[in-house]
Amino acid sequence: MMKAQFVIPLAIIAMGLGLSSIYTVDEREKALVLQFGEVTAARTEPGIGFKIPFVQNVVKYDDRIISLTTQPLEVTPLDDRRLVVDAFARWRIVDAVKFREAVGDGGESFAKNRLDGILNNAIREVMGSVPSTAVLSNDRTALMNKIRDIAKREANALGVDVIDVRLTRTDLPEQNLAATYARMRAEREREAADERARGGEAAQRVRATADREVVELTSEARKQAEIVRGQADAERNRIYAEAYGKDESFFAFTRALQFYAESLKPGTSSLVTEPGSLYFDYERFVKSLEAGVPPAAPAAGN
Numbered sequence: 001m002m003k004a005q006f007v008i009p010l011a012i013i014a015m016g017l018g019l020s021s022i023y024t025v026d027e028r029e030k031a032l033v034l035q036f037g038e039v040t041a042a043r044t045e046p047g048i049g050f051k052i053p054f055v056q057n058v059v060k061y062d063d064r065i066i067s068l069t070t071q072p073l074e075v076t077p078l079d080d081r082r083l084v085v086d087a088f089a090r091w092r093i094v095d096a097v098k099f100r101e102a103v104g105d106g107g108e109s110f111a112k113n114r115l116d117g118i119l120n121n122a123i124r125e126v127m128g129s130v131p132s133t134a135v136l137s138n139d140r141t142a143l144m145n146k147i148r149d150i151a152k153r154e155a156n157a158l159g160v161d162v163i164d165v166r167l168t169r170t171d172l173p174e175q176n177l178a179a180t181y182a183r184m185r186a187e188r189e190r191e192a193a194d195e196r197a198r199g200g201e202a203a204q205r206v207r208a209t210a211d212r213e214v215v216e217l218t219s220e221a222r223k224q225a226e227i228v229r230g231q232a233d234a235e236r237n238r239i240y241a242e243a244y245g246k247d248e249s250f251f252a253f254t255r256a257l258q259f260y261a262e263s264l265k266p267g268t269s270s271l272v273t274e275p276g277s278l279y280f281d282y283e284r285f286v287k288s289l290e291a292g293v294p295p296a297a298p299a300a301g302n
Contacts, residue, residue, distance in 0.1 A: 030096040086169040098159030122150040
């Protein structure tokens with residue numbers, strides 16, 4: 001009976017000691033076995049491990065890629081135009097022993113603080129070596145890679161690897177935005193005014209050229225019209241002269257008809273003339289025309 005009373009507690013104690021000497025490592029973790037604060041073993045592979053109960057303890061760290069977002073940081077590029085920069089990084093613990101020696105009991109939170117300072121210094125160093133326009137150009141990727149490489153070298157002492165660094169925001173400080181926008185607006189307005197002035201000058205040249213061409217074409221057309229009119233008049237006079245030479249009576253008759261047509265203007269229905277006027281004596285009228293003395297035209301009535 002007395003043996004049974006001692007055996008059961010001893011068995012329970014032995015079982016507790018056996019369970020406390022066993023630890024497991026997940027595939028997403030790294031584990032260190034510590035004895036009085038000193039690392040005695042490191043386990044990076046998943047599985048079951050053993051430690052000395054009450055003497056040794058196990059510390060586990062995340063073996064996955066961890067994200068870190070920095071606080072907004074003001075930097076001054078080469079052109080002295082201050083920028084506010086936000087960035088994020090992805091990092092991973094690659095050497096758990098070195099990581100433990102660097103951060104101690106602080107763990108990942110302490111490591112993030114150290115990495116935040118490393119990233120800020122790398123961003124200031126890289127951004128301070130280029131003008132602000134380079135941040136907005138195709139060189140942006142090269143700048144981020146350069147920041148990553150600097151942070152990678154510094155973070156190696158922590159036992160971590162900086163995998164990637166990205167700039168999420170690169171803006172002007174709030175107090176500089178209004179002045180910058182005003183300057184940009186003034187520059188665009190000046191460019192627009194220059195474009196309008198150049199357009200007005202070009203339009204004036206085109207208008208002057210068109211006006212000159214109109215004058216030249218009109219003058220040329222008027223000259224050609226006068227030439228054609230002169231040629232027609234000459235041809236008409238030639239025909240009249242030829243007809244007059246062939247039949248003087250017919251020519252006088254034609255002149256009489258023309259005289260009559262010109263006397264009867266549109267809108268008139270009566271003529272006022274003397275009773276003995278040649279106007280109604282065709283034979284005397286024709287003879288007068290043949291003599292080269294046309295009679296006076298009668299007055300037109302209504």
